[in-house]
Amino acid sequence: MAVAHQQEGGRAAIADLDPQGSAVAWHHFRDGEPPLVAAVHPPRLGRSLQTFRSRDVSLALIDTAPHASAGALAACRLADLVLVPCRPSTPDLAAIGASLEVAALARADAAVVLNAVPPRGSLAVEAADAITGIGARVVPVTLGARIAHVHAFTLGRSAQEYAPHGKAAAEVQTLYRWAFTQLHKGGERE
């Protein structure tokens, strides 16, 4: 999504709050090419976002650790939109409840995005029903399980750069568009 923003002429930055540092690793594989990626200690998140702003960053993405940590609460408090990625599997569906509670505590606008959905079968529909059943919002764009994401990551690329005409690229672009529209709904946010 950060790359999608860059490709539109925007300036994106990613704050990597996850000690595992996947976004930072991706940026290394990318030889530091934009978007900007910074490893951020959760208590310093507000300051990092200010730094991004002073560098004319027009879209900041915050990647949190997988569990509902204190960092996740800090991120939810500062975010205009919270996306909770979830695979259509029982363990993932069981885990999102805690993340959604953190988002609710922060009074954040949150929605669950189904990721790595198998190309065939009804898993996505069943998962979406389960999520709606617990009163959560489901993003109307799902990301399929696509090998392009795996190859792209290793090369420090996005799916759009690795295979611009592929399905993975189209799905990410659609998700980005949806999220961008949410952020600018009513024009009250920058």
Ligand SMILES: Nc1ncnc2c1ncn2[C@@H]1O[C@H](COP(=O)(O)OP(=O)(O)OP(=O)(O)O)[C@@H](O)[C@H]1O
């Ligand atoms: N839609 C997808 N299709 C195929 N592979 C995917 C997809 N999404 C993620 N992956 C792969 O799964 C692995 C983990 O992905 P990712 O780091 O995005 O997960 P994560 O949810 O952030 O993990 P964690 O919760 O541990 O931070 C990566 O190798 C990534 O390429």
Ligand SMILES: [Mg+2]
């Ligand atoms: Mg992660």
